[in-house]
Amino acid sequence: MKAVSLENVSFSRLGRGRILEDISFSIEAGEKVAILGANGAGKTTLLSLIAGHLKAESGKIELNGQPLRSLSPLERARSIALLPQIERLPFNYSVLDFVLMGRAPHIQALSQPSEQDYAMARSALAELHLEHLEQRSAAEISGGEFQLIRIARCLAQEADTLVLDEPTSLLDPANSQRVARELALLAKKNRTIIFSTHDLALVQSVSDLVLLLYNKKIMMFDNPSVVLEPKFLEKSYGIAFRMLQVPTAYLA
Amino acid sequence: MKAADNGRKLGRMILLVVLLIGVFILYLFIGRYPQLGFTSIRDLVNDTTTQRVFFSLRLPRALGAFLLGAVLGGAGAMLQTIFGNPLVDAGFLGVSQGSAFGAAIALVLGSSPSLAKNLGDRGLAVFVMSLSFFMALGALALSLFFAKKFKFGGQVLRLVLAGLAVSAFFSSLLAAVKYVADPLKTLPDIVFWTMGSLSAMTWQKLAGIAPLAAASILVMFVLRWRSSLLSLDDQVSRSLGLHPETERAIAAAFAALGVAAMTASCGIVAWVGLVVPQGARIIFGPDGRDALPASMLGGAVFVLLADGIAKNLFPGELPLGIVTALMGALLFIFVLTSRKTEMAR
Numbered sequence: 001m002k003a004v005s006l007e008n009v010s011f012s013r014l015g016r017g018r019i020l021e022d023i024s025f026s027i028e029a030g031e032k033v034a035i036l037g038a039n040g041a042g043k044t045t046l047l048s049l050i051a052g053h054l055k056a057e058s059g060k061i062e063l064n065g066q067p068l069r070s071l072s073p074l075e076r077a078r079s080i081a082l083l084p085q086i087e088r089l090p091f092n093y094s095v096l097d098f099v100l101m102g103r104a105p106h107i108q109a110l111s112q113p114s115e116q117d118y119a120m121a122r123s124a125l126a127e128l129h130l131e132h133l134e135q136r137s138a139a140e141i142s143g144g145e146f147q148l149i150r151i152a153r154c155l156a157q158e159a160d161t162l163v164l165d166e167p168t169s170l171l172d173p174a175n176s177q178r179v180a181r182e183l184a185l186l187a188k189k190n191r192t193i194i195f196s197t198h199d200l201a202l203v204q205s206v207s208d209l210v211l212l213l214y215n216k217k218i219m220m221f222d223n224p225s226v227v228l229e230p231k232f233l234e235k236s237y238g239i240a241f242r243m244l245q246v247p248t249a250y251l252a
Numbered sequence: 253m254k255a256a257d258n259g260r261k262l263g264r265m266i267l268l269v270v271l272l273i274g275v276f277i278l279y280l281f282i283g284r285y286p287q288l289g290f291t292s293i294r295d296l297v298n299d300t301t302t303q304r305v306f307f308s309l310r311l312p313r314a315l316g317a318f319l320l321g322a323v324l325g326g327a328g329a330m331l332q333t334i335f336g337n338p339l340v341d342a343g344f345l346g347v348s349q350g351s352a353f354g355a356a357i358a359l360v361l362g363s364s365p366s367l368a369k370n371l372g373d374r375g376l377a378v379f380v381m382s383l384s385f386f387m388a389l390g391a392l393a394l395s396l397f398f399a400k401k402f403k404f405g406g407q408v409l410r411l412v413l414a415g416l417a418v419s420a421f422f423s424s425l426l427a428a429v430k431y432v433a434d435p436l437k438t439l440p441d442i443v444f445w446t447m448g449s450l451s452a453m454t455w456q457k458l459a460g461i462a463p464l465a466a467a468s469i470l471v472m473f474v475l476r477w478r479s480s481l482l483s484l485d486d487q488v489s490r491s492l493g494l495h496p497e498t499e500r501a502i503a504a505a506f507a508a509l510g511v512a513a514m515t516a517s518c519g520i521v522a523w524v525g526l527v528v529p530q531g532a533r534i535i536f537g538p539d540g541r542d543a544l545p546a547s548m549l550g551g552a553v554f555v556l557l558a559d560g561i562a563k564n565l566f567p568g569e570l571p572l573g574i575v576t577a578l579m580g581a582l583l584f585i586f587v588l589t590s591r592k593t594e595m596a597r
Contacts, residue, residue: 053490077493084491090336090483091538097480104481104492109499110474112541135257157492 002065003029003161003192004050009059011045019045021216023059027194027209029160032187034203034224035196037213038237043196044085046213047163050194051082064160077105081154085165092139095149099124102156124155128182144175148182162186164195168202180205200228212236261542264535268549272318275556279314280306282564308455316453317559318552319465320514321524325551326472327507328525329532329544334482334500335408338533341526345411346418347508348522350391351515353422355384356429356442363438377452380445381460381516387422388512394418396501407486407497411504448519448573450559461513468510472544475503479540521573523580524551524558530587554579 005026012018020042027033035043048054049061052068061068063079071079081102089098102124103117113121125131128148133141138149147167154162167183168176180202187193187206197203203210203224210227212220214236220227230241281291285305295302331340343349358380361367371379398414399407426446433439472479481489482500489496511525529547536542558575 051491053487073490073495074493077491080491082487082491084485084487087485087488088336091333091338091533093480093538097537097539101481101484101492104489104494107477109478112477 001029002026002062003031004194005060005062006050007060007062009049009056009061011042011049011054011057013045018216020049020213023218025211025218025221027192029064029192030190031209032193032207033195033209033211034207035194035211035213036198036200036203036227036233036236037196041213041236042216043213044165047082047165047194047196051080051163052076053082074105077157077159079159080161080163081157081159083150083154083162083164083167085169087150089138089146092137095125095130095133095136095138095141096121098138099149099152099156102153105157105159120158121152121156124152125149127155127186128152142175143171144178147171147175147179151179151182151186161192161194164193166196166198168197168199200233203228261536265542265546265549268546268553272549272553272556275553275560276314276318279317279556279560280310282560283310284564284567288564312455312458313450313453313559314556315462316450316458316518317555319458319462319469320450320518320521321528321550321552321555322469322548323465323510323514323551324521324524325528325532325547325549325554326469326544327511328551329529329540329547330472330475330479330503330507331525332529333479333538333540333543334503335411336483337408337412338530339526340412341523343419343511343520343522343525345395345415345504345508346391346422347388347511348515348520349419349422349426350394351384351388351512352446352520353426353429354387354390355380355445355516355519356426356433357387358383359438359441359445360429360433363434377457381457385512385516388508388515391418391422392505392508392512394421396505407500411500444571445519446573447571448521448576449562449569449571450518451563451569453517457517461517464513465510468506468513469548471506472503472510473548475506476540476544479503479544480538483540519571519573521555521576523576523584524554527580527584527587528554531583534587534590 007024009020009023010018011020023046035046037043045054049056052071063071100113100117100121103113103120107113107117122131122134125134128151130145130148130152133145133149138146151167168179171179180199183202184205193206207224209221210224211218212227212232219236220232228243230243233241282289283291283305286295286302291302291306296306328341331344332338362371362376362379368376395411395414395418398417399410402410402414404410405413430439430442433442478499481492481494482496482503486496528551529543532543532546532550536546555576558579559572562570562572562575
């Protein structure tokens with residue numbers, strides 16, 4: 001079954017003109033797809049379109065075989081969880097309370113979280129090996145841990161599809177590696193994961209497929225071994241690439 | 253939630269309720285009749301004047317103080333949470349200034365001989381309250397309208413800017429009304445009103461505002477967890493299935509409704525909505541499920557204490573707003589210098 005499919009999707013932004021043009025591809029349930037492209041290539045826009053936060057100018061987007069626009073925000077939130085690249089933490093919530101917020105799509109607007117919701121939040125923390133942080137303040141943990149509890153909040157959402165916008169950017173190498181290792185473990189499970197990144201090692205350790213954007217369009221959509229060729233990357237990023245084989249620390 | 257943590261929070265909440273009940277009882281029994289000090293049960297049972305003072309003056313005023321504090325504390329916590337800004341208070345969105353302008357206009361119009369004759373004292377009070385209430389709601393509507401029309405910033409910034417502009421607009425109108433008001437008759441009334449007071453609280457007044465205040469308190473209480481969700485970035489709350497713009501506007505409108513009703517009858521009582529939620533978050537944590545009810549209870553304790561001081565400290569009554577501002581400023585300094593105050597990322 002197709003988890004996500006886009007057909008001839010285009011998108012323009014006021015003052016910036018056309019950002020994506022005639023984008024068509026589909027992702028099977030359970031597949032892990034990395035989206036690559038230079039800054040401004042439209043990666044975040046593409047993820048926002050898939051998550052239903054932006055409306056395509058033309059074309060068709062389907063989620064689990066249903067037109068995305070026909071789903072209510074609540075239905076959408078139960079199917080797809082988006083992790084934006086940057087997030088401000090407004091108050092120093094405890095880690096558990098922060099992850100518990102991921103249960104929102106399963107709790108009626110005027111109700112409060114139940115014991116079962118707490119259990120789901122704890123299970124999401126456990127999946128990322130963060131149980132010990134439960135009572136800590138989200139403002140006091142490291143950048144990598146904060147990124148992981150954000151991912152845990154997406155897991156608590158129980159959505160089949162995770163959409164992650166540059167999950168390891170803005171982190172130092174150690175934190176970046178820790179997040180990448182957990183993502184590689186998550187990738188072994190049955191969720192569909194779509195993520196944008198500039199980290200090619202992360203692409204190799206997590207993704208089944210790579211979508212390379214260039215000049216508003218899809219330049220390639222294939223296996224990592226095919227797409228991660230210097231000649232294609234050079235064209236997309238505009239700089240010279242040299243591939244070195246090193247043992248990857250991300251593979252758990 | 254860990255059982256110990258849950259138990260600790262519950263214990264604190266019970267302590268706050270006990271404190272509120274204690275302060276409420278003290279407020280009722282301490283006064284200036286028959287002499288300054290504690291009213292004895294014997295006087296209350298035997299003396300009809302004491303009974304009248306107790307049941308017709310102190311009790312409605314105590315309930316008014318309770319509602320005022322609960323609304324201001326709750327609205328402050330709600331607005332700070334949904335706007336993700338700990339420095340927002342209930343006067344935000346132009347509600348206080350709109351309300352003050354409405355009251356000032358009503359006082360000036362009511363001082364004209366023909367209208368004063370037709371309205372009478374009670375009619376004038378109702379007129380002041382009504383105009384103040386509708387101007388407060390008008391200011392709120394204007395803030396929400398401009399926030400939608402502004403072309404700059406995200407929703408939170410647009411609301412802050414719109415509230416700022418509308419507040420400034422009504423402040424200038426209020427200044428203009430003060431300028432033309434009769435300096436001997438009307439101006440002192442306007443000034444006293446803008447400093448807030450519960451001295452004119454009656455059962456009748458209370459019956460008029462209580463349903464609105466109760467509705468505001470109830471809706472805010474029901475939305476306590478939702479408020480935490482709305483504190484997250486719009487993109488995140490949208491990803492969690494919320495309609496952040498609409499839900500934030502609804503929550504803000506219900507918070508402002510209570511503030512408008514209370515301000516219309518008691519005048520502007522500043523600082524409660526700003527400082528009480530800060531303390532509540534330090535003691536109970538930032539989650540709306542604890543911080544919001546704690547702010548309501550804490551607000552009620554704060555206003556009962558402040559009004560107790562305002563009415564008993566000197567033979568002539570002090571405006572409540574002066575006492576809340578003084579207590580609020582001191583508490584604010586204490587809170588911000590406390591080691592437990594940490595700003596989030």
